[in-house]
Amino acid sequence: MSIAFYLIAALTLAGGLAAVLLKNTVHCALALTVAFAGLALLFLELDAQFAGFAQILVYIGAVAILVVFAILLTRGSETPKDGVYSRNWLAGLFIAAAVFAVLGWAVLQSAGGLPQGAVAAPTVTVLQIGNALVSRYVLPLEIVALLLTAAMIGAVIVAMHEKERQK
Amino acid sequence: MQGTIPFTPLTTASPIAEILWLIPALPILASGAMALLKQPKRKSAATLAIGSLSLSLLLALVAFGHVVAGWLHGDAIRETANFTWFQFGATNVELGWVLDPLSAVMLTMVSFVGLLIFIYSIGYMEHDENFTRFFCFLSLFAGAMLGVVIANSLLLLFMCWELVGLTSYLLIGFWYQRPAAAAAAKKAFLVTRVGDVFFLLGIVWLFAQTGTLLFYNGGTGSMEAAALSGLLAQHAALGLTAAGAIGLLIFAGAAGKSGQFPLHVWLPDAMEGPTPVSALIHAATMVAAGVYLVARVYPLMAAGGLAGGTTTALTVVTWVGAFTAVFAALIAVAQNDIKRILAYSTVSQLGYMMAGLGMGGVAVGMFHLITHGFFKALLFMGAGSVIHGCHEEQDVRRMGGLRADMPLTFVTYAIGMLALCGFPIFFSGFWSKDGILEAAEHWSVAKAPFYMLIFGALLTAFYMTRQVSYVFFGHWRGKKPAHESPAAMTVPLAILAFFAMALGAIGTPAWPWFRAFLDGRAAGFDWHGFAEPGLMALMGSSTVVVLIGLGSGWWFYGERASRPEEPDVLEAAAPWPWRWLRDRLYVDELYGGTVVAFYAWWARVSDWLDRRVWGGAVSGVAWAFRGFAQLNRFLDNNWVDGGFDKGCEELASGGGLLARVQNGRVQSYLRLLALAVAVLVAILIWSSRA
Amino acid sequence: MTPLAHYLLVAALLFSIGLAGALTRRNAILVLIGIELMLNAANLNLIAFWRYGPHPEALTGMMFAIFSIAVAAAEAAVGLGLVIQIHRHAHTTDLDAMNRMKG
Numbered sequence: 001m002s003i004a005f006y007l008i009a010a011l012t013l014a015g016g017l018a019a020v021l022l023k024n025t026v027h028c029a030l031a032l033t034v035a036f037a038g039l040a041l042l043f044l045e046l047d048a049q050f051a052g053f054a055q056i057l058v059y060i061g062a063v064a065i066l067v068v069f070a071i072l073l074t075r076g077s078e079t080p081k082d083g084v085y086s087r088n089w090l091a092g093l094f095i096a097a098a099v100f101a102v103l104g105w106a107v108l109q110s111a112g113g114l115p116q117g118a119v120a121a122p123t124v125t126v127l128q129i130g131n132a133l134v135s136r137y138v139l140p141l142e143i144v145a146l147l148l149t150a151a152m153i154g155a156v157i158v159a160m161h162e163k164e165r166q167k
Numbered sequence: 168m169q170g171t172i173p174f175t176p177l178t179t180a181s182p183i184a185e186i187l188w189l190i191p192a193l194p195i196l197a198s199g200a201m202a203l204l205k206q207p208k209r210k211s212a213a214t215l216a217i218g219s220l221s222l223s224l225l226l227a228l229v230a231f232g233h234v235v236a237g238w239l240h241g242d243a244i245r246e247t248a249n250f251t252w253f254q255f256g257a258t259n260v261e262l263g264w265v266l267d268p269l270s271a272v273m274l275t276m277v278s279f280v281g282l283l284i285f286i287y288s289i290g291y292m293e294h295d296e297n298f299t300r301f302f303c304f305l306s307l308f309a310g311a312m313l314g315v316v317i318a319n320s321l322l323l324l325f326m327c328w329e330l331v332g333l334t335s336y337l338l339i340g341f342w343y344q345r346p347a348a349a350a351a352a353k354k355a356f357l358v359t360r361v362g363d364v365f366f367l368l369g370i371v372w373l374f375a376q377t378g379t380l381l382f383y384n385g386g387t388g389s390m391e392a393a394a395l396s397g398l399l400a401q402h403a404a405l406g407l408t409a410a411g412a413i414g415l416l417i418f419a420g421a422a423g424k425s426g427q428f429p430l431h432v433w434l435p436d437a438m439e440g441p442t443p444v445s446a447l448i449h450a451a452t453m454v455a456a457g458v459y460l461v462a463r464v465y466p467l468m469a470a471g472g473l474a475g476g477t478t479t480a481l482t483v484v485t486w487v488g489a490f491t492a493v494f495a496a497l498i499a500v501a502q503n504d505i506k507r508i509l510a511y512s513t514v515s516q517l518g519y520m521m522a523g524l525g526m527g528g529v530a531v532g533m534f535h536l537i538t539h540g541f542f543k544a545l546l547f548m549g550a551g552s553v554i555h556g557c558h559e560e561q562d563v564r565r566m567g568g569l570r571a572d573m574p575l576t577f578v579t580y581a582i583g584m585l586a587l588c589g590f591p592i593f594f595s596g597f598w599s600k601d602g603i604l605e606a607a608e609h610w611s612v613a614k615a616p617f618y619m620l621i622f623g624a625l626l627t628a629f630y631m632t633r634q635v636s637y638v639f640f641g642h643w644r645g646k647k648p649a650h651e652s653p654a655a656m657t658v659p660l661a662i663l664a665f666f667a668m669a670l671g672a673i674g675t676p677a678w679p680w681f682r683a684f685l686d687g688r689a690a691g692f693d694w695h696g697f698a699e700p701g702l703m704a705l706m707g708s709s710t711v712v713v714l715i716g717l718g719s720g721w722w723f724y725g726e727r728a729s730r731p732e733e734p735d736v737l738e739a740a741a742p743w744p745w746r747w748l749r750d751r752l753y754v755d756e757l758y759g760g761t762v763v764a765f766y767a768w769w770a771r772v773s774d775w776l777d778r779r780v781w782g783g784a785v786s787g788v789a790w791a792f793r794g795f796a797q798l799n800r801f802l803d804n805n806w807v808d809g810g811f812d813k814g815c816e817e818l819a820s821g822g823g824l825l826a827r828v829q830n831g832r833v834q835s836y837l838r839l840l841a842l843a844v845a846v847l848v849a850i851l852i853w854s855s856r857a
Numbered sequence: 858m859t860p861l862a863h864y865l866l867v868a869a870l871l872f873s874i875g876l877a878g879a880l881t882r883r884n885a886i887l888v889l890i891g892i893e894l895m896l897n898a899a900n901l902n903l904i905a906f907w908r909y910g911p912h913p914e915a916l917t918g919m920m921f922a923i924f925s926i927a928v929a930a931a932e933a934a935v936g937l938g939l940v941i942q943i944h945r946h947a948h949t950t951d952l953d954a955m956n957r958m959k960g
Contacts, residue, residue: 020894021878025887028887032893042867046907046908047908054926067889069937087953089880092838095841095876096876097873107866114860114861114909154938159938831957834952834953837879837888
């Protein structure tokens with residue numbers, strides 16, 4: 001069983017790596033989608049079915065498409081002459097490595113205290129989730145709704161063509 | 168000698184003794200008033216001066232009369248009025264004055280001669296623009312001299328002594344614009360100062376030994392028996408007693424003021440002053456102050472001497488006096504300035520007086536002082552009249568034949584000259600000089616002073632005849648014709664001439680009134696006084712000496728029609744000795760080479776020290792300060808300011824550096840953010856591990 | 858069952874990869890991609906902890922992750938809208954060229 005985990009994890013990581021390494025931005029978006037898929041599978045592996053499907057629906061279905069749209073809309077000269085990586089990219093790499101080192105170290109330090117597995121599987125139904133959403137988590141729900149509305153309006157306004165004031 | 172029984176002493180103060188202080192005070196007050204006057208107010212000045220001195224003369228005559236009255240009654244008057252000036256600790260500083268025969272005769276002589284000279288000065292200084300200043304100084308001098316005379320306190324005497332010295336300086340340098348006059352004034356002051364230092368030492372020692380500053384104080388004074396016996400018991404160096412040593416120190420001061428060798432050098436130069444000054448100060452009074460001082464402290468100097476014998480102090484006085492007499496007379500022979508001849512003559516006669524004091528006692532010396540005062544003042548005033556009449560000419564070789572042009576002056580001058588030479592019988596100088604010669608003949612220590620004084624008398628007659636021949640005989644060798652002087656000048660001459668002759672009467676052996684008066688004994692008129700053994704022989708031999716001098720002088724110089732450019736007769740005969748004598752035997756040059764040169768060297772050393780060493784130290788300090796200030800400025804500019812500036816610059820550039828972080832690029836902001844998160848999380852985890 | 862630590866490590870690695878992409882790529886959109894990866898890694902962390910936590914029936918972890926997904930979507934929309942607008946003005950999405958806020 002853990003083989004599945006390692007495979008999916010490898011897939012996700014490969015997708016993530018490809019997303020940040022590839023030259024062609026569309027390829028990056030597609031790799032991102034692969035990564036999202038891998039994550040969804042991981043969610044399913046973790047018995048979080050709703051989260052997994054929500055991941056597929058939202059991320060792959062919406063966010064990845066949005067990214068692709070944005071890439072296509074912002075196509076200029078295809079590959080910048082200085083390369084796809086920014087100046088001082090080594091500093092960024094180093095910082096990321098430092099962050100990973102810290103996090104990994106934190107995890108490994110406390111690895112002994114963490115459950116090794118064989119924890120009881122949760123029995124979570126969509127009904128329960130729905131109930132929780134309107135009872136216990138109603139406030140966050142409403143706020144998220146507000147947030148989404150605002151984001152939508154904001155995105156529209158931001159991306160809208162300006163009226164030509166001076167002709 | 169007559170009348171050896173001494174009088175009964177009387178010491179209670181009479182009214183005149185109480186107000187004796189007025190005698191010097193009046194001229195001093197007049198001088199103070201004149202100091203405030205403006206120069207053109209001549210009449211007021213002359214009135215103040217002559218009026219105050221006349222009042223002083225009046226009071227002096229009253230005092231003199233009082234003492235004479237006492238003498239006639241058989242009382243030996245010595246009245247004192249003393250008072251304590253101030254105290255410090257247990258010591259009293261006392262001042263006071265004394266009225267006795269010595270001070271009485273001196274008061275009369277000084278005020279009388281002084282008054283005559285004041286009147287003479289009205290005529291002499293008529294054309295001078297500083298008339299008022301002259302009388303101011305003259306009055307101050309008169310007051311100071313009278314103060315010296317009446318002083319019963321060493322301190323008062325010294326104060327007036329110094330004041331006399333000061334006024335002498337002021338009057339010698341009266342025409343101060345002339346460099347010769349200014350130099351002569353300085354010389355007079357400094358040379359007398361040398362004597363005054365010893366004088367002060369003597370005063371301090373005397374005061375320390377006897378504990379009192381007063382001469383006579385009812386038995387406790389320093390000239391009285393108790394103090395003297397105490398001083399005799401003390402022994403000082405060189406076999407002297409304290410009395411002898413103090414006496415010699417005081418004599419040193421007197422030697423300075425009275426121009427004894429070797430402190431005589433200032434007197435001839437003092438002739439740079441106006442002639443009334445020479446007459447008053449350097450003939451009659453100030454130079455006599457030294458002799459008077461010795462007479463005053465005579466009890467001290469004679470203490471311990473056996474009757475008829477003498478003390479060391481008096482011996483020294485005698486030798487110095489005798490030597491000075493001959494020394495100065497020799498130099499006087501070769502001088503050509505009319506006043507300078509008289510100046511050296513004064514030095515010589517002062518030597519006579521000192522010798523007389525040393526050998527014969529107070530009366531002998533004082534008699535010559537009194538007579539000399541009159542005829543020397545007469546001679547100086549006569550010389551002044553001659554100078555005035557010859558239009559300020561002073562060289563005798565350019566005068567001549569004034570017998571016809573200035574008859575009054577000639578007659579009075581001749582009388583004075585004969586008195587000075589000691590021409591017998593009718594002239595006072597003969598009696599006073601013979602008194603000295605008689606004392607010298609009977610001196611127990613040695614006979615040499617006697618021969619020296621005889622030789623001096625010969626020289627005196629010789630050079631005075633030379634002078635008179637040059638001035639009044641022969642023919643006129645000057646440029647403009649001469650004229651007689653006004654009455655204001657000739658009348659005092661006549662009065663003095665009278666006294667130059669008449670004063671002899673009070674000192675003859677037939678009637679030794681002066682000596683008896685001073686010694687406090689009776690004296691009557693007795694022809695048998697002449698019968699003393701050896702007296703007639705002495706009088707005869709001194710007459711012969713005078714005649715030889717007069718004759719040889721006349722033979723060399725009388726009636727010769729010599730031109731001023733021709734050398735003197737004696738000069739042609741013996742050029743080398745003449746030159747030495749004319750150059751004053753090089754005493755001044757000796758002093759110039761030794762004392763003055765040393766002083767100048769010392770002054771240069773002091774100047775160098777002052778400028779280089781002390782001045783250098785001061786400027787070194789100043790330089791150090793400046794250096795320090797500059798160091799401060801350097802530190803301030805470069806380190807403090809600079810540091811501050813640098814700090815601000817670094818801050819600015821640091822800010823610039825930091826501003827580069829804000830490069831407007833999102834990714835770099837993001838990087839920083841991530842780095843910060845990593846660091847913070849690491850810290851968090853690290854700190855929670857413990 | 859794989860240990861929790863493995864999930865956490867995977868999440869950490871994914872997070873770092875996403876961070877590296879956000880920090881080193883020139884294109885603005887790729888920065889947003891990196892951010893999305895980071896968010897996803899966080900979500901994985903949440904779900905993993907929910908799963909291995911003591912009370913999985915409390916739903917807290919899951920709800921957290923769901924809300925996180927919702928917020929991420931909103932944020933992606935707005936962010937990409939901004940990138941599009943910037944591209945309209947600057948005609949490029951090169952982040953190195955966008956330093957008008959330089960201070």
